[in-house]
Amino acid sequence: xxxxxxxxxxxxxxxxxxxxxxxxxxxxxxxxxxxxxxxxxxxxxxxxxxxxxxxxxxxxxxxxxxxxxxxxxxxxxxxxxxxxxxxxxxxxxxxxxxxxxxxxxxxxxxxxxx
Amino acid sequence: xxxxxxxxxxxxxxxxxxxxxxxxxxxxxxxxxxxxxxxxxxxxxxxxxxxxxxxxxxxxxxxxxxxxxxxxxxxxxxxxxxxxxxxxxxxxxxxxxxxxxxxxxxxxxxxxxxx
Numbered sequence: 001x002x003x004x005x006x007x008x009x010x011x012x013x014x015x016x017x018x019x020x021x022x023x024x025x026x027x028x029x030x031x032x033x034x035x036x037x038x039x040x041x042x043x044x045x046x047x048x049x050x051x052x053x054x055x056x057x058x059x060x061x062x063x064x065x066x067x068x069x070x071x072x073x074x075x076x077x078x079x080x081x082x083x084x085x086x087x088x089x090x091x092x093x094x095x096x097x098x099x100x101x102x103x104x105x106x107x108x109x110x111x112x113x114x
Numbered sequence: 115x116x117x118x119x120x121x122x123x124x125x126x127x128x129x130x131x132x133x134x135x136x137x138x139x140x141x142x143x144x145x146x147x148x149x150x151x152x153x154x155x156x157x158x159x160x161x162x163x164x165x166x167x168x169x170x171x172x173x174x175x176x177x178x179x180x181x182x183x184x185x186x187x188x189x190x191x192x193x194x195x196x197x198x199x200x201x202x203x204x205x206x207x208x209x210x211x212x213x214x215x216x217x218x219x220x221x222x223x224x225x226x227x228x229x
Contacts, residue, residue: 032214043118043205043220044157051214090157100145100212101170104157 002027002095006105013112019063019078021108023091026072032094033074034102035065039087047089050074061085086112116140120206120221127196127228135191135224137206146189147207147218148181150174157205163189196228 007022025031035047048059055067065076074091091105119138127133139146148160161171163181180192189208193200203225209218 036220041222043120043222044207045220046217049217092157094214099170100162100164100214101147101159102149102157102213102218103159104149106156 004091004093004105006108010109013081016080019081021076023074034092035076036090037087081112118219118221120224124225133193137189139208143208143210145209148191149205150202152202201228
């Protein structure tokens with residue numbers, strides 16, 4: 001079964017520092033991959049998604065992610081963290097084969113300190 | 115901006131009671147979903163719904179669970195006889211097309227506490 005693993009349940013960075021949130025997937029064929037963000041007391045919001053077009057995907061709020069098939073990874077990055085980036089981030093995959101659902105990782109809580 | 119709304123935001127119920135969690139998906143969306151997140155665990159898929167019927171359900175979605183779109187705007191999740199382990203955050207989502215082709219929009223969640 002397909003799954004995603006997010007390394008690090010908590011990540012803390014300084015404002016202005018690089019943000020790197022890790023996601024690895026297990027899949028026998030390239031899946032569709034997503035990053036969602038959840039701000040406090042809000043629903044999940046799509047940041048970006050990979051659907052087999054460009055391997056470097058740009059999303060909202062300055063985030064981007066690179067699909068690396070050789071490493072089965074889809075890490076999320078942002079060059080310069082902002083206080084407003086503090087949230088929980090979820091990597092997700094849609095199983096290949098026509099399934100219409102998201103399989104989520106456990107989430108990474110990002111803290112940004114001054 | 116259109117959004118998925120869920121009510122209530124927090125529900126406390128006694129074990130064995132029935133609960134109905136309510137969702138209003140985005141109006142032109144055709145696909146509807148329920149997910150849940152037990153505290154400290156992953157967000158898990160429960161069920162997807164399209165064309166007035168369940169299109170897929172997970173092994174979590176047993177006979178205690180049911181979904182309904184009673185009036186063309188609401189989408190509900192019913193748990194017939196709640197157990198302690200049903201305590202979780204329940205998220206409703208909707209999408210215009212399948213999630214591989216479009217964005218799924220999530221509500222803010224209903225926190226269900228079974229005591």
